[in-house]
Amino acid sequence: MPKTKDVKENSDTVIERMFRAGAHYGYSKTKRHPSLSKYIYATKDKGDIIDLEKTSAMLEEASEFVKSLASTNKIVLFVGTKPEAKEIAKNAALPLNMPYVSERWIGGTLSNFIEIKKRITELENYRKDSAEGALDKYTKKERGVLAKKMEKLERYYAGLVGMNKTPDALFVIDAKAEHIAVTEARSKDIPVISLVNSDSNIKGIEYPIVGNDSSMPSIKFFTEAIANAYKSGIISSAPAKA
Numbered sequence: 001m002p003k004t005k006d007v008k009e010n011s012d013t014v015i016e017r018m019f020r021a022g023a024h025y026g027y028s029k030t031k032r033h034p035s036l037s038k039y040i041y042a043t044k045d046k047g048d049i050i051d052l053e054k055t056s057a058m059l060e061e062a063s064e065f066v067k068s069l070a071s072t073n074k075i076v077l078f079v080g081t082k083p084e085a086k087e088i089a090k091n092a093a094l095p096l097n098m099p100y101v102s103e104r105w106i107g108g109t110l111s112n113f114i115e116i117k118k119r120i121t122e123l124e125n126y127r128k129d130s131a132e133g134a135l136d137k138y139t140k141k142e143r144g145v146l147a148k149k150m151e152k153l154e155r156y157y158a159g160l161v162g163m164n165k166t167p168d169a170l171f172v173i174d175a176k177a178e179h180i181a182v183t184e185a186r187s188k189d190i191p192v193i194s195l196v197n198s199d200s201n202i203k204g205i206e207y208p209i210v211g212n213d214s215s216m217p218s219i220k221f222f223t224e225a226i227a228n229a230y231k232s233g234i235i236s237s238a239p240a241k242a
Helices: 004-020 036-039 053-069 084-094 113-132 140-160 179-187 216-237
Strands: 025-028 042-044 046-049 077-080 169-173 190-195 207-210
Touching: 004 046, 004 053, 004 169, 004 216, 025 113, 036 042, 036 053, 046 053, 053 190, 053 207, 053 216, 077 190, 077 216, 113 140, 113 207, 169 216, 179 190
Parallel strands: 077 169, 169 190, 190 207
Antiparallel strands: 025 046, 042 046
């Protein structure tokens, strides 16, 4: 059991790192959603300042949940399609061998996964055939048409290759921007972990993390924290060496 002082020092370090990343910057007070009021520390120059002590506690709770998912090999789908989040979401998911959506969210990804899985399988088969030279049976024109079709599938479904069932949880960067993904997850009883700013409605989000969801340093900090929590869960569940 860690000493109280150690926990406090560790907590302070996290808060300092969040502060340096600009995680405390909310939107203007006029954009604030009522569900976020208790997470606002102050308002300065008409802009909301997020209470990072509360954010730290939320991040810890979300991280513990992610660790529990990792310990039982559950699937977490990383979702971040706005320009600031695309590469961060993708780069966090890939080392974990987790699925991701960094382009447009395709409606039905969760609510109609049977149809989505057909597209994923089509892309997987094309990759396999291309690697094995099985496309040589087609004419040059046919290969061109097929390649164009696969280019579109690659753009929207590449991050879902290998996902054979709906995920066990979603990590979403900006629940307001990704409201369709959140709505679909809710309809399938899939828990959502989400970085949300002061303009978001956190009702229905199981693990909200209130912080700046529009600057890259802040997005990167929280996304890496969740990815590291997953790694930690994998390590802690690994059998001890003799």
